[in-house]
Amino acid sequence: MFYWLSISLTAVDLISKLFVRYHMDVGDTKVFREGLLHFTYYQNSGAAGSSFQGYGRLFGVIAVLFIAFVVIYRKRRSDESGLRLQDAGFAFLVAGAAGNGIERLLQGKVTDFLQFSPDGGILNIADLFINVGVVILIGQLLYESIRARVRST
Template identity: 45%
Template structure:
């Protein structure tokens, strides 16, 4: 259940934030909200604006990724709160950006930080990877004992 709750909350927060940015903020407009610098960028590529113009292809990759995660969950080999949380963030982030890529051919990015401009789905993906690494380390430590 935790997996679904996290994934749905990530998708809802991501899509709502992108809708608000697209509706109320002009492209390249920079502003500060609650101490965070934000802007409005449309990115048809991937991280770091690499491979511009392949947004829909990355949308298909997101669909395949989500199918892969559901397959892994179905096998039942990976269990527990940590992996459910990781997969929830990963699937929520993949669907959040995948929806944009399939509908618009690009994603809306707006959170300025060192290394680029991201969105909530990107941050959810980072959190999912971080939790997946922790899960891997904990699993390895359990096997070593």
């Protein structure tokens, strides 16, 4: 499930970025739902919040290292309950890293286009996948913690 989900989600991210690059010019904004969602095409050569501009390829290398770490970790971990949820969380994280990493390595920048408020930051689907992955992994840790406490009482 991990590999299938990672590859599928990465494809969704990359296709969405291709669509934006094909249909919009950098700086264009299209209002999808006023006050809720704008599509604003921005190219980010740095990290989150446009920090560290110009280091896009370095962040691409970091993404590759992160993906390698996750794959190695998954192969070395012991079989225990909750791994499906953990695999799903890791798949979202890897897909986000891969989607942004591929663009950073090839172009030195990522395509950002999702803006949830007119004054808010601009991100992409890979960024959303990273957030979902973190939430899933935190949820899995909380579940395991509660389950362990229930067992011990």
